[in-house]
Each structure stands twice: as C-alpha cells, then as structure tokens.
Amino acid sequence: MLLLAFDTATPAVTAAVHDGTAVLAEAFQVDARRHGELLLPTVQRVLEEAGVDKRDLTDIAVGVGPGPYTGLRVGLVTAAALGHALGLPVHGVCTLDAIAHQARTEGGLTGPFTVATDARRKEVYWASYDAEGRRTAGPSVDRPAELAPEAQAVGAGALLYPDTFPGARGPEHVSAGRLADFAAAELAAGRALLPNAPLYLRRPDAQVPAGYKAVLPA
Template identity: 90%
Template sequence: MLLLAFDTATPAVTAAVHDGTAVLAQTDQVDARRHGELLLPAIDRVLREAGVDRHRLTDIAVGVGPGPYTGLRVGLVTAAALGHALGLPVHGVCTLDAIAHQARAEGLAGEAFTVATDARRKEVYWAAYDAEGRRTEGPSVDRPGELATPARAVGAGALLYPDTFPGAHGPEHVSAGALAGFAVAELAADRALLPNAPLYLRRPDAQVPAGYKAVLPA
C-alpha cells in the first residue's frame, strides 16, 4: 500500500504519504486563508520526500470535515480530481476521528475524551470518544456551553473555550500522518470509511433572499 492523505478542514493544510506500516513523509502548514494555494505544493513535497511517484499510489484518504465550506472543498475537489486522474479509490475520513487517533498516539489513552475544532460563530465542531478511541457521539456543531463533555478534551476548539473544556490541550489541528494512520488501520480491519463528501453540518451562509422573484425570458 502507498496511501496519500491530506486534509483542509481546519486551518492546517496537511499532507502525508503512508506505506501501510509507517508515515514516509509529512508536511503541515497552518494558514486558514491559503488552502487552495498550499495544498498541491504540499502534496508534491511529500511525494518527493517519500520518493514515491504518483502513479505508484494505491489509495487516497482525505479529511471530509466537519469544517468550513471554503477550506473543506479544496481538499475534497483535489481528492476527486486525483482519484479520477490516477484511477485510485478515495476514502473519506472524519477529521475529528483523525485528531482523536493522533491524540491517543500522543498519550491520551485509557479515558473518554472530546475532540473540538473551531466552527466560528462562537461554536465548535465536536465528537466524543470512549476510552478505546471509538466515537460515541457526533460529529455535531454546537455552542460550547450546551455540551455535556468528558473531563478531557483536545483540539483548537477546546482550547478556545477553557470554561467548557478545562485542561484542554493539543493536538490543535489534524495531522495528515494521523489521518493516514487511521485510514490504514480501518482498511486493514476491513471497516468501511466515508465517501468523499463533505460534513458541513451547517446550512450555507449564502441563501436566496426572501421575496426573490425569478425573471424568465418571454
């Protein structure tokens, strides 16, 4: 297996190559306004560092959110285009699941916890996980004060609201290496991943104005 993984659902633009056993190369850059500019160079960089020609890839894994529309669509469209061009399967991964996988790898194991990312508008995207790392609730979007959460929490959203998430810590954003590791483990266990479709969890900001009248040609 040679799996290319990337995510643009958070302010981090992150990409990695995984050979089914370990991460061969990874890059992360936090810049919420430049997803479209940074993603393809990041993919090229990890392929070069891993010494992998894109035609040798066997799979693509992409973070499908939840996340803001503008950034999230960059990763999804790129995954669809690469999958089509190279004839590869594209596996969707909930971004919160990838952060949870990373948190457990970094030492948060044996207890329930919450992952929360910044949803703006004084809200968070969140999901709850049990002591084995299995998602038990979510993903959802809510105001922090409305949540009844476990004592431990990770993610940029948790760090923004210490009153709701006391003692919150990193990882703040998703890592493509962790996303790749999660995808590889799920595929090895023959568990289905998600389609390459966005988890927006919100209605779009742009809406047809009330009272709008369509004008048709005569």
C-alpha cells in the same frame, strides 16, 4: 499499500504518504486563508520526500470534516480529481476521528475524551470518544455552553473555550500522518471508510434570496 492522505478541514494544510506500516513523509502548515494555494505543492513535496511517484499510489484518504465550507471543499475536490486522474479509490475520514487517533497515539490520553475544533460563530464541531478511541457521540456542531463534554478534551475548539473544556490540550489541528495511520489501520482491518463527501453539519452562509420580484421582458 502506498496511501496519500491530506486534510483541509481545519486551518492546517497537511499531507502525508504512508506505506501501510509507517509514515514515509509528512508536511503541515497552518494558514486558514491559503488552502487552495498550498495543498497541491504540499502533496508534491511529500511525494518527493517519500520517493514515491504518484502513479505508484494505491489509495487516497482525505479528511471530510466537519469543517468550514471554503477550506473543506479544497481537499475534497483535490481528492476527487486525483482519484479520477490516477484511477485510485478515495476514502473519506472524519477529521475529528483522525484528531482522536492522534490524541491517543501522541498525547497518551486514557479514558473517555472529547475532540472539538473551531466552527466559528462561537460554536465548535465536536465528537466524544471512549477509552478505546471509538466515537460515542457526534459529530455535531453546537455552542460550547450547550455541551456536557467528557472530562478530557483536545482540539483548537476546546482550547478556545476553557470554561466548557477545562484542562483542554493539543493537538489543535489534525496531522495527515495520523489521518493516514487511522485510514491504513481501518482498511487493513477490512472496515469501510466514509465516501468523499463533506460533513458540513450546517447550512452555508450564502442563501438564495426569497421573495424577490421576477422581472420579465415586455
């Protein structure tokens, strides 16, 4: 396996190459306004650092959110285009699941916990997990005051609202290396991942105006 993984569902633009056993190269940059500008150069950089030609890749894994529309679509469209051009399967990964995997492998979490990322509008995208890292609730989008999260919480959204998530800690954003670890393990176990389709969880800000008057030529 030679898996290319990337995610643009959070303010981070992150990409990695994984050989089915370990991460060969990874890049990570937080810049919420430049996902479209940064993603392809970041992908090219990790391929070069890993010494992998894109034509040798076997799979692509992409974070499908939940996340804001503008950033999230950059990763999904890029994954679809690369998959089509290279003839590769594209596997979707819930970004919250990848952060949960990261929190357990890097942060040493034990016991149930909640992952929350910033959804803006004073809301968070969240999901809860058991001690084995299996998702038990979510993903959903809610105001923090409406939640009863697990005692432990991670993610940028949790850190923004300490009254709801006391003692929250990192990781704030997803790492493509850990997303790749998660995807590789799921594929090796024969478990299907998600389609390359966005988890927006709410309607976009832009709406088709209602009640407008049609003007027809005389």
